[in-house]
Amino acid sequence: MITLTPAEENYLKAIYHLSEGGKKGVSTNDVSAEMKTKPASVSDMLRKLGEKEVIEYRKYYGLHITEEGKKLALQTIRKHRLWEVFLVEKLKFSWDEVHEVADELSHVKSRVLTQRLDEYLGFPKFDPHGDPIPDEYGDIRARPRQLLNELDLGSTGQIVAVKDSSPAFLRYLDKVGAYIGARIKVMDKTEFDGSVEILVDNKKSIFMSKDVAGNILVMV
Amino acid sequence: MITLTPAEENYLKAIYHLSEGGKKGVSTNDVSAEMKTKPASVSDMLRKLGEKEVIEYRKYYGLHITEEGKKLALQTIRKHRLWEVFLVEKLKFSWDEVHEVADELSHVKSRVLTQRLDEYLGFPKFDPHGDPIPDEYGDIRARPRQLLNELDLGSTGQIVAVKDSSPAFLRYLDKVGAYIGARIKVMDKTEFDGSVEILVDNKKSIFMSKDVAGNILVMV
DNA sequence: TAATTGATTTAGGGCTGTCTAAAAATAATA
DNA sequence: TATTATTTTTAGACAGCCCTAAATCAATTA
Ligand SMILES: [Mn+2]
Ligand SMILES: [Mn+2]
Ligand SMILES: [Mn+2]
Ligand SMILES: [Mn+2]
Numbered sequence: 001m002i003t004l005t006p007a008e009e010n011y012l013k014a015i016y017h018l019s020e021g022g023k024k025g026v027s028t029n030d031v032s033a034e035m036k037t038k039p040a041s042v043s044d045m046l047r048k049l050g051e052k053e054v055i056e057y058r059k060y061y062g063l064h065i066t067e068e069g070k071k072l073a074l075q076t077i078r079k080h081r082l083w084e085v086f087l088v089e090k091l092k093f094s095w096d097e098v099h100e101v102a103d104e105l106s107h108v109k110s111r112v113l114t115q116r117l118d119e120y121l122g123f124p125k126f127d128p129h130g131d132p133i134p135d136e137y138g139d140i141r142a143r144p145r146q147l148l149n150e151l152d153l154g155s156t157g158q159i160v161a162v163k164d165s166s167p168a169f170l171r172y173l174d175k176v177g178a179y180i181g182a183r184i185k186v187m188d189k190t191e192f193d194g195s196v197e198i199l200v201d202n203k204k205s206i207f208m209s210k211d212v213a214g215n216i217l218v219m220v
Numbered sequence: 221m222i223t224l225t226p227a228e229e230n231y232l233k234a235i236y237h238l239s240e241g242g243k244k245g246v247s248t249n250d251v252s253a254e255m256k257t258k259p260a261s262v263s264d265m266l267r268k269l270g271e272k273e274v275i276e277y278r279k280y281y282g283l284h285i286t287e288e289g290k291k292l293a294l295q296t297i298r299k300h301r302l303w304e305v306f307l308v309e310k311l312k313f314s315w316d317e318v319h320e321v322a323d324e325l326s327h328v329k330s331r332v333l334t335q336r337l338d339e340y341l342g343f344p345k346f347d348p349h350g351d352p353i354p355d356e357y358g359d360i361r362a363r364p365r366q367l368l369n370e371l372d373l374g375s376t377g378q379i380v381a382v383k384d385s386s387p388a389f390l391r392y393l394d395k396v397g398a399y400i401g402a403r404i405k406v407m408d409k410t411e412f413d414g415s416v417e418i419l420v421d422n423k424k425s426i427f428m429s430k431d432v433a434g435n436i437l438v439m440v
Numbered sequence: 441t442a443a444t445t446g447a448t449t450t451a452g453g454g455c456t457g458t459c460t461a462a463a464a465a466t467a468a469t470a
Numbered sequence: 471t472a473t474t475a476t477t478t479t480t481a482g483a484c485a486g487c488c489c490t491a492a493a494t495c496a497a498t499t500a
Contacts, residue, residue, distance in 0.1 A: 007487060028448055041488055043449050048486090060448060060495060091336040104328040110321045116311040227457060248478055261458055263479050268456090280465060280478060443500080450493070459483080468475070 002052055002068065006107040009076045011035060011045050012054055015065055016073035025062035074138035079106040081127035082117050088128040089121065095128040096170035129170075130161025130180045130217065146220055148184075149194055149213035156185040161217040169215060176206050184218065222272055222288065226327040229296045231255060231265050232274055235285055236293035245282035294358035299326040301347035302337050308348040309341065315348040316390035349390075350381025350400045350437065366440060368404075369414055369433035376405045377438040384435040393436075396426050404438065 054069030194210030414430030
């Protein structure tokens with residue numbers, strides 16, 4: 001049985017996210033940027049993760065996450081997202097306040113705790129930011145999603161997730177009235193700057209810069 | 221602002237418990253036994269806690285906890301007991317399963333989290349083992365309690381807490397049908413071995429060794 | 441292809457928290 | 471009180487996780 005320290009779990013989670021989509025390797029500097037630790041520290045950690053065989057690591061050539069690594073990363077992600085749901089649904093945290101606390105909570109080691117929490121929350125499938133929650137086997141219910149800024153004029157859909165979960169961005173969305181679950185329609189697109197105008201719930205019109213729209217995921 | 225590492229918090233909590241009741245000092249070996257770490261490690265930690273002024277430490281002569289130390293210890297105890305309530309009340313853990321998990325949870329650093337959790341649980345005053353939960357200012361609602369084995373024949377009362385919270389002891393209580401809140405009456409006492417017979421909720425009769433009765437606290 | 445640039449690793453060090461073995465101080469006892 | 475026993479501290483080591491500075495490797499460019 002492989003066991004990881006909290007720091008190792010955090011690195012592996014970061015590596016998992018960096019590996020998503022592209023099947024090309026992940027570099028030391030990638031991890032360094034994601035984790036906000038120095039490349040020297042990353043090299044050290046990669047060696048350890050390589051020894052534990054959760055990544056395949058070739059010095060100077062980056063890494064690939066292994067199947068075992070994915071499994072473990074998904075366990076940590078599962079816990080993180082379940083705690084985020086708990087904090088928002090039960091303790092009335094707002095969605096921009098939960099990330100750090102959930103991170104700490106997610107390192108608590110107890111299989112039973114995770115299962116009972118999941119059950120208590122009613123087996124939620126998505127976290128407050130719309131990200132899917134892996135089940136106990138690491139299976140994820142994927143949803144086809146598109147970036148809001150890439151939608152055609154006139155198309156409709158539903159906001160299902162955000163790419164950027166920073167408090168600043170989330171509070172901005174709160175302010176303008178965008179939220180997970182909102183039904184939207186693209187009313188206008190400006191070629192020049194990539195900004196869009198969307199109608200929310202057939203009621204409210206919102207203007208959004210390309211930067212903002214590019215961080216909103218929509219299910220068409 | 222003094223901040224403590226998880227390990228320091230654990231030591232301070234142990235020291236707080238060792239200081240309860242008696243106003244005589246606490247020795248290195250006392251702490252060592254409580255924490256299950258070697259005396260050498262304890263010496264090291266006492267030096268650190270002394271520097272942070274949460275204890276008053278004199279080499280070779282033991283320590284006294286300071287007012288600041290008590291405050292911090294009570295914060296940790298508060299979190300520990302709130303999480304225990306959460307685990308039992310909400311996640312359906314049994315009272316013998318919660319201690320370790322609650323210990324991990326109690327080190328999560330977030331004032332807001334503790335307050336919201338307290339609120340969510342309805343500001344409970346006692347944990348699943350009957351121990352009082354300090355409020356956010358560290359105030360404890362004390363209950364006058366007596367050891368069951370010291371009660372007079374014929375006296376009645378209510379089980380309010382257990383001194384020993386080990387899984388083995390708690391499971392034994394479950395088995396014989398003793399629980400926090402149970403109304404009891406002392407039906408018989410055997411001088412010879414200190415064992416007692418009690419009637420629970422005017423229904424069930426239970427025989428208890430002195431060892432067991434000496435770990436049950438009763439409010440008369 | 442040789443030199444330069446940029447990415448990555450290694451070396452060495454700090455801090456925390458634990459340990460064992462040895463030294464030192466205090467307490468108990470003869 | 472002198473000796474012995476017990477308690478406590480110090481010394482030195484190691485593991486985890488981070489850092490800076492220096493060395494090394496690989497990729498780019500002239
Ligand atoms: Mn998060
Ligand atoms: Mn999230
Ligand atoms: Mn406990
Ligand atoms: Mn308890």
